Amino acid sequence: MTNTATFDFSGARVLVTGGTSGIGHAVARAFVDAGAVVTVTGTGPDAAAYATDLGGCTYRQLRLDDPGSVDALVADLAAELDALDVLVNNAGATFAGGLDEWTPDGFAAALGLNLAGPMRLTAGCRPLLAASTAVGGASVIGLASMAAYRASRIVPGYGAAKAGLVALTGSLALQWAADGIRVNAVAPGIIDTPMTAPMAHLPELLDAELAHTPMGRLGTPDEVAGVVLFLASASASFLTGHTVAVDGGYLLP
Numbered sequence: 001m002t003n004t005a006t007f008d009f010s011g012a013r014v015l016v017t018g019g020t021s022g023i024g025h026a027v028a029r030a031f032v033d034a035g036a037v038v039t040v041t042g043t044g045p046d047a048a049a050y051a052t053d054l055g056g057c058t059y060r061q062l063r064l065d066d067p068g069s070v071d072a073l074v075a076d077l078a079a080e081l082d083a084l085d086v087l088v089n090n091a092g093a094t095f096a097g098g099l100d101e102w103t104p105d106g107f108a109a110a111l112g113l114n115l116a117g118p119m120r121l122t123a124g125c126r127p128l129l130a131a132s133t134a135v136g137g138a139s140v141i142g143l144a145s146m147a148a149y150r151a152s153r154i155v156p157g158y159g160a161a162k163a164g165l166v167a168l169t170g171s172l173a174l175q176w177a178a179d180g181i182r183v184n185a186v187a188p189g190i191i192d193t194p195m196t197a198p199m200a201h202l203p204e205l206l207d208a209e210l211a212h213t214p215m216g217r218l219g220t221p222d223e224v225a226g227v228v229l230f231l232a233s234a235s236a237s238f239l240t241g242h243t244v245a246v247d248g249g250y251l252l253p
Contacts, residue, residue, distance in 0.1 A: 190248075
């Protein structure tokens with residue numbers, strides 16, 4: 001039996017931050033396969049800095065923890081595009097700048113990279129998003145985390161930033177609905193990506209996380225990408241302000 005959903009984003013202009021690996025790359029590829037014109041960002045100087053196949057995508061350098069870098073990307077997009085249909089705020093990381101998130105500087109760096117940076121980019125793109133003629137309106141989709149919902153002994157700054165992103169999603173949805181911009185987020189569970197790869201060397205940590213996941217396995221980037229495309233599609237045209245957990249049941253009590 002076949003029950004796979006397909007989406008048609010022919011001609012849609014899509015920006016995926018952190019689209020060079022993991023979930024971001026899966027999202028970018030899914031949009032390309034659906035016909036969209038996709039720009040991905042990374043911190044490297046150019047696409048050649050990555051082993052990942054970025055074919056079909058335009059590459060832009062972006063450092064979300066640098067306001068000047070964010071503003072430069074917004075200026076370039078405004079000069080090149082008359083509208084932006086989808087913004088996927090995927091880029092982010094733990095231990096921003098290699099700092100301990102339990103220190104004030106490390107905590108601030110985590111908020112800057114994972115919350116303030118995406119907010120600055122999203123606000124800068126508002127005029128382009130408002131100009132979209134996509135059926136169902138333009139979409140902003142953030143990538144939250146299970147860390148937004150559970151306390152962390154290791155990355156308190158990252159968790160606080162992702163909790164902030166969940167709250168910001170609702171606030172932006174409320175504020176921008178009149179502009180025809182829908183704002184939602186996805187909160188992935190434990191997904192098999194380069195970011196979670198070190199857990200393979202910490203079986204006690206990985207086993208504990210899998211034991212907390214009723215489906216008993218890691219998710220795949222493609223399983224997250226499908227939900228992102230749904231949220232950006234006309235099928236979700238009456239859906240805004242929500243964070244969808246793609247977590248294998250991780251958040252169940």
